[in-house]
Amino acid sequence: MGHMDYRKLDAPLAALVDEAEDREAPIGEVFIHTDGPPGQAALAMLQRLSAKGDANRTIFTAKLSVEAIVELSEQSWVRYLKLSQRLRPLRR
Numbered sequence: 001m002g003h004m005d006y007r008k009l010d011a012p013l014a015a016l017v018d019e020a021e022d023r024e025a026p027i028g029e030v031f032i033h034t035d036g037p038p039g040q041a042a043l044a045m046l047q048r049l050s051a052k053g054d055a056n057r058t059i060f061t062a063k064l065s066v067e068a069i070v071e072l073s074e075q076s077w078v079r080y081l082k083l084s085q086r087l088r089p090l091r092r
Contacts (some may be wrong), residue, residue, distance in 0.1 A: 005073040013069070013083035023066040029084035030069065032060040035077050042077045
């Protein structure tokens with residue numbers, strides 16, 4: 001297993017990663033910010049992780065496990081990983 005680059009994770013995602021007991025199970029929906037439109041190898045990896053997004057863009061989303069987050073954090077083309085916060089309706 002590789003080494004997590006925590007500099008690429010936002011605080012809520014880093015906390016979830018640290019608390020996760022099962023490293024293979026999805027821990028949540030994650031935004032994957034890339035340095036630019038991904039190349040062929042990067043796109044293949046994103047597709048393997050079932051990431052959704054336009055190949056010409058720099059933001060993708062996927063339900064990721066800790067293992068996948070570690071793997072992505074090691075990639076030079078990944079700029080930032082951010083936990084998707086569920087929006088709650090405003091209470092009146």
